[in-house]
Amino acid sequence: MRFIRFIGFAVVRAWQGFWRNAMMSLAATATVILMLILLSGLFIVISGLNSGLEFIERKVAVTAVLVDDLSQPQLDGVIAFARSQPGVRDVLYVSPEMAMDRLRENYRERGQELDLGGADIKLYASIEVALTDPTFGDSVASALQTRSEVKTITTKQASVDQLVRIIGTIRTVGIVALILVGAVVLFMIVNTIRIAVYSRATEIEIMRLVGASDSFIRWPFILEGILCGLIGGLVTVVLVAIVWDPIQPVMVQVFQMPTSVSAEFLATLSAIVLAVGLGVGAIGSWISVRSNLSAAA
């Protein structure tokens, strides 16, 4: 019962403190929102690019176009050779007929019909090699290049490398930006709580003199900082939920994010945003209370 009274006391005092010092509290909350929006944006972009990368990696990594008119033993030989290479997960033989079917399908997906104008065109047969890890791409391609059955080799290595580089750069820039904004947020919260502590110096002194415990004195201020983080987090969650509707189809169609992942994405992001908001509020106010409370009264 005493604990419940303590919680009630601390929460009410934190709420009163937040609005008594409204300008600073709202400024601190605004910086929290700024940081969390940046975090959300970074999370969305990196998740999208990662999904795209996974999609590319899942797809065939090395394609060996075969010379025409191979005998069955030659074909079996080159397939077995490909399978024996380290890092190879799967090998699929694509016959000229299958290649033509795929081409027709591609046209249909774009709303067109493949029109050969009656010509008898035969596409090359190929083998598509899926890898356990994209880093094996170069070695598998080189090995297949040595085979006489292979006409040309195409790999997705370049696009994978490029995407990995882009993701790495965005991640680094994003994390640096987040750290900088995070430092500003901490500074704002520390100052907000510092002002709150000094504006209530008489109250704190009276509390000490009448025998209030440290928890009764400190927790309202810590909760006030947490409140900045919580309000900032909730506002950001609402903003992200609003923009998620137009973003979700982009994630699924452009970045090939699996539907199951995209359905849970908002919940995951909301949890992260709220946790970071609460965390930064708590850390900022805790630092401030530790360094300012004994000096204030």
Added chain:
Amino acid sequence: MIEAIERPLAAAASDVQPVISMVDVGMTYPNGKVALADVNVVIPPGDFVFLVGPSGAGKTTFIRLLIREQLPTSGRLVVAGRDLARLRRREIPRLRRRIGIVFQDFRLLPNKTVFENVAFALEVTGASRTDIRRRVPQLLNLVGLHEHDEHLPTQLSGGEQQRVAIARALVHDPAMLIADEPTGNLDPVTSWEIIQLLIQINELGTTVLMATHNQEIVNAMRRRVLALEHGMLVRDESGAAYEREY
């Protein structure tokens, strides 16, 4: 140097546990200033004691040590049965609930009513609403302010504000009430009213220690007087005047 030295010894020898027991207590600040030196005082329960001395004599340090805002740099100090040097940080609030304190400047919260100012002291120590509703009116009755419970401090006279401060100091039913220049901001008539209230509180069993410069009051009251000069206890006398009479 200490004329009535037999008094603390006699009290220490009795079975009654003193409210304050100072043995060779000294306080030297880091800058080398000696605020108190070898102070020996025993105050039994129910005593009414004046603490006098010129500014800078050590009265404030004396009070700060009692409420454990500072620790003495030497000697042993026991307050309300607790050796303050051995008191853990989390035990300090409990000690302070055994000591009520009022100041010259009242230190009331201007945005809270009389009732809320007194209730605040209970609220911040986790008291229930039932306790607050029961206890605050009792105390406002005691200090004669039950009809002003909805007033803000700014709507009260200085004497009334000091009464509110006294009511707040008594919320935890302390063993001792420390009054640091409680009449310093009040006119003579109001000062006497506050003294009468402190006597009444003392008669109800609370030990009172009052630091003051008010010679008229000390001389008229003829109570125990502790006189400090340059950090040393130069007089501890019962039924005494503000200044040495012999």
